[in-house]
Amino acid sequence: MEKPNAPSCERNKEPILEVFRKYIDINKEPYRIFEVGSGTGQHACFFSEQLDNVEWTTSDLAENHAGIRSWISESKKNIHGPVEFEAGKGQIDLSKYQAVFSANTLHIMGWKSCKTLFKVLGKTMKTDALVFFYGPFNYLGKYTSPSNEEFDKWLKEKGSHMGIRSFEDVTNNMAKNGFFLKEDIEMPANNRVLVFEKS
Numbered sequence: 658m659e660k661p662n663a664p665s666c667e668r669n670k671e672p673i674l675e676v677f678r679k680y681i682d683i684n685k686e687p688y689r690i691f692e693v694g695s696g697t698g699q700h701a702c703f704f705s706e707q708l709d710n711v712e713w714t715t716s717d718l719a720e721n722h723a724g725i726r727s728w729i730s731e732s733k734k735n736i737h738g739p740v741e742f743e744a745g746k747g748q749i750d751l752s753k754y755q756a757v758f759s760a761n762t763l764h765i766m767g768w769k770s771c772k773t774l775f776k777v778l779g780k781t782m783k784t785d786a787l788v789f790f791y792g793p794f795n796y797l798g799k800y801t802s803p804s805n806e807e808f809d810k811w812l813k814e815k816g817s818h819m820g821i822r823s824f825e826d827v828t829n830n831m832a833k834n835g836f837f838l839k840e841d842i843e844m845p846a847n848n849r850v851l852v853f854e855k856s
């Protein structure tokens with residue numbers, strides 16, 4: 658199979674890597690990260706290759722597994738999966754992972770599924786565990802750019818359950834599930850990384 662390619666992953670991988678370098682303790686062996694919605698598997702390959710001590714587990718809906726496999730078959734050993742996981746449907750125990758990473762997924766899954774995901778994170782992750790959400794967010798009901806407004810319109814035309822999430826809704830719901838916002842980091846192209854820690 659030809660490897661799927663998401664150009665956005667190539668553009669955002671370096672700035673996201675900087676966030677991981679800041680938060681991941683490179684002396685801890687191993688540091689296990691579970692990725693929700695790995696998509697092509699590109700991010701997983703890049704981050705696990707760059708971060709020596711990281712054991713990276715990919716996941717997504719079954720329909721994306723062949724693509725993810727085609728990427729990880731060419732990668733180093735510290736990458737696992739893909740695990741079949743769809744937030745809002747399946748159950749999963751994330752207690753063995755020090756962190757969860759998910760890029761560009763909260764605006765794709767419905768809000769109900771987002772809330773179920775936050776619950777699963779809260780129920781199964783341990784104290785001090787980290788969660789990294791990458792993507793666009795709205796603040797106080799406002800878009801952060803005209804391009805995000807266009808993108809949101811496009812998403813909603815594609816599926817009424819999709820749409821750019823509110824920063825306040827995400828942080829409030831994560832707080833309900835035991836996570837406090839450690840940092841909200843600006844990324845290129847009007848995206849953010851929200852870093853949460855389980856208290």
Ligand SMILES: C[S@@+](CC[C@H](N)C(=O)[O-])C[C@H]1O[C@@H](n2cnc3c(N)ncnc32)[C@H](O)[C@@H]1O
Pocket residue numbers: 663665666693694695696697700717718721742743744745759760761762765766767770
């Ligand atoms: C826009 S893609 C992002 C993929 C990749 N993370 C990236 O940044 O390129 C959204 C991904 O979320 C996955 N997805 C959609 N609904 C999901 C759900 N309820 N639970 C987990 N993943 C979901 C899709 O299958 C898809 O791979």
